Amino acid sequence: MNETLLQVKHLQTNFYTENGVVKAVNDVSFAIREGETVCIVGESGCGKSITALSLMQLIPENGKVEGGEINFSGKNLLDLSKKDIRRLRGNEIGMIFQEPMTSLNPVFTIGEQMIEPIQEHLLLSKKDAYKKAMELITMLGIPNAEKIVNLYPHELSGGMLQRIMIAIALSCNPKLIIADEPTTALDVTIQAQILDLLRDIKKEFNTSMLLITHDLGVVAEMADYVVVMYAGKVVEEGPVLELFKNPQHPYTKGLLKAKPVIGERKDRLYTIAGQVPNLVDLHEACYFADRCEHAMDICRMKQPVLTEIAKGQKAACWLYEDGENR
Amino acid sequence: MSEALLEVQNLKKYYSASKGMFKKFGDSVKAVDGVSFTIEKGEVFGLVGESGSGKSTIGKTILRLHEKTDGDVMFKGKDVFSLSRKELRQLRVQTQLVFQDPFSSLNPRLRVGDAIGEAMVEHGLVSKREVRERVLEVMDKCGLSPFHIDRYPHEFSGGQRQRIVIARAMALNPEFIVMDEPVAALDVSIQAQIINLFSDLQRENGLSYLFISHDLSVVEHLCTKIAIMYLGNIVELAPKEELFDHPLHPYTKALLSAIPIPDPTAKRERIILTGDIPSPINPPSGCKFRTRCPMATDLCAEKAPDYREAGAGHFVACHYV
Ligand SMILES: Nc1ncnc2c1ncn2[C@@H]1O[C@H](COP(=O)(O)OP(=O)(O)OP(=O)(O)O)[C@@H](O)[C@H]1O
Ligand SMILES: [Mg+2]
Numbered sequence: 001m002n003e004t005l006l007q008v009k010h011l012q013t014n015f016y017t018e019n020g021v022v023k024a025v026n027d028v029s030f031a032i033r034e035g036e037t038v039c040i041v042g043e044s045g046c047g048k049s050i051t052a053l054s055l056m057q058l059i060p061e062n063g064k065v066e067g068g069e070i071n072f073s074g075k076n077l078l079d080l081s082k083k084d085i086r087r088l089r090g091n092e093i094g095m096i097f098q099e100p101m102t103s104l105n106p107v108f109t110i111g112e113q114m115i116e117p118i119q120e121h122l123l124l125s126k127k128d129a130y131k132k133a134m135e136l137i138t139m140l141g142i143p144n145a146e147k148i149v150n151l152y153p154h155e156l157s158g159g160m161l162q163r164i165m166i167a168i169a170l171s172c173n174p175k176l177i178i179a180d181e182p183t184t185a186l187d188v189t190i191q192a193q194i195l196d197l198l199r200d201i202k203k204e205f206n207t208s209m210l211l212i213t214h215d216l217g218v219v220a221e222m223a224d225y226v227v228v229m230y231a232g233k234v235v236e237e238g239p240v241l242e243l244f245k246n247p248q249h250p251y252t253k254g255l256l257k258a259k260p261v262i263g264e265r266k267d268r269l270y271t272i273a274g275q276v277p278n279l280v281d282l283h284e285a286c287y288f289a290d291r292c293e294h295a296m297d298i299c300r301m302k303q304p305v306l307t308e309i310a311k312g313q314k315a316a317c318w319l320y321e322d323g324e325n326r
Numbered sequence: 327m328s329e330a331l332l333e334v335q336n337l338k339k340y341y342s343a344s345k346g347m348f349k350k351f352g353d354s355v356k357a358v359d360g361v362s363f364t365i366e367k368g369e370v371f372g373l374v375g376e377s378g379s380g381k382s383t384i385g386k387t388i389l390r391l392h393e394k395t396d397g398d399v400m401f402k403g404k405d406v407f408s409l410s411r412k413e414l415r416q417l418r419v420q421t422q423l424v425f426q427d428p429f430s431s432l433n434p435r436l437r438v439g440d441a442i443g444e445a446m447v448e449h450g451l452v453s454k455r456e457v458r459e460r461v462l463e464v465m466d467k468c469g470l471s472p473f474h475i476d477r478y479p480h481e482f483s484g485g486q487r488q489r490i491v492i493a494r495a496m497a498l499n500p501e502f503i504v505m506d507e508p509v510a511a512l513d514v515s516i517q518a519q520i521i522n523l524f525s526d527l528q529r530e531n532g533l534s535y536l537f538i539s540h541d542l543s544v545v546e547h548l549c550t551k552i553a554i555m556y557l558g559n560i561v562e563l564a565p566k567e568e569l570f571d572h573p574l575h576p577y578t579k580a581l582l583s584a585i586p587i588p589d590p591t592a593k594r595e596r597i598i599l600t601g602d603i604p605s606p607i608n609p610p611s612g613c614k615f616r617t618r619c620p621m622a623t624d625l626c627a628e629k630a631p632d633y634r635e636a637g638a639g640h641f642v643a644c645h646y647v
Binding site for chain 1: 376377483484485486513514515516517518519521522525540542543544546547570580581582583584585586587588589590591592596598599600602603618
């Protein structure tokens, strides 16, 4: 397949809080190839957003990236200066967030917010930047581009705003788009439109995508490759077909079974007992052990490492380790 | 066998738009614009729709948490809007509301036990002496541990808080609960726990629910009858199997096809609706769905379709069904 565009290795991001150190992203590694869509999936608080924000060095003030490498087009992003990182954002890497309203400035028109970055990154005149903005808006299926550019964010619906965010992300022909729950705040029929749009973009421009979601349905529709996170760690990863057909980690299996699915009429849903652990003061163990049906003594004493189990599919689980590795 | 617990006839709820952000439209917001349905005893009735479709307004109006604009709501044969004070107090025990956000629906300064027991004492259902025992009983039913009783809400996770809210509702031994997006804020693994709890409580206590949700897969799992709403109207209503196996309305079909299925090999025909959901302040003429409907014609702009029975118990409002 294609070349690796982004390679994250042993990323470690911690928060310093009154209650202790929160290991929000705890030794996370994954890669994205050119033209590939990688989905990070997991429940609330497992570190999906902080992983994405760490890539862009946009984490909240009390947090710090304390280890690892983020290699992108031959550079380690963690070595770049603030200024270089800023140039990369919105140039080679575009970003889309869950709440478009909070990523846009309420006091500027849509046009003003689109044209400025286009001018800055593509070194275009104001007039050409305006033209480019109009093209993008039209391309994303928004009618009346001339009218839209003069509106303020609050005058547009959530779906429209998300299209505008995508237009801004696309405006500098990025190699990678990072989208954090881009459709979570939208109604289903609007979500379908936006997912369709993202698929078209990928087809047309061969853009790589890091798509973050908690919805396994969205993952199945969008991903080429899936990374499952739990409590700050990657517990399983693999190509989408294999991962859904043959999930390995008990957590992945549980998630897939717990979700009600259209057309499947069961009497009861499968449940994963208990809840996600507190990320402060975690001690050496598999963090899923307390909720796992298969937990063994070793699971409560030692952290399993991510290892290849089936072709291309990796999981971090003691069930798959043979005796000598324990 | 079937016995109507709740009967809703042509219910309308308009919000006056003379104030605030809707002012410039001069008119009112027709949040609920003439809906009729019946919920039988022991039934789990699903109400599905996208934002602005009027689901929550229906939930609150039928419990008389605010006034109606027009139409009738009968609970156990009595008109909810002409109850005596005593009867209204009784309604407040027989019916309960559980809503989406388990964070804002609990008083942060009230211990869990007090939050659950408060209404029981207030309505004189138990004496002060017995309340603790009864609270522990309800907590156990809802999957909470006895040691939780003296803790405060902030010490609990989202899923546990939703259990507390459910326990509070169950404490009064209600017959009917309106659940407004009760699992929307929860993660999949926690959502499954709470959904199973709903099923258990419903079965064990012969409860009836009005279950409001935007998530058709949850509704399919839990409900026996389902109504699909669009901009203040029910566009289709049918028993679960009928609705999912033979949807009639183009909106229902589109909605079903838009839900992402967790199976990358699933081959489906997808109907992508164009355009946005219109504002309920200023809805399209005729059939309100026509601006996004792939089959719309001139007729749809001129005349709103009748809501009629297309098959046994299967109601639909579309000129072309
Ligand atoms: N500013 C902060 N200070 C302390 N802890 C934080 C901060 N921001 C995030 N965290 C913690 O880091 C962990 C990971 O958070 P993150 O936002 O990445 O989760 P997520 O997977 O994106 O969840 P969601 O699905 O809810 O968006 C969580 O435990 C969270 O509480
Ligand atoms: Mg997040």
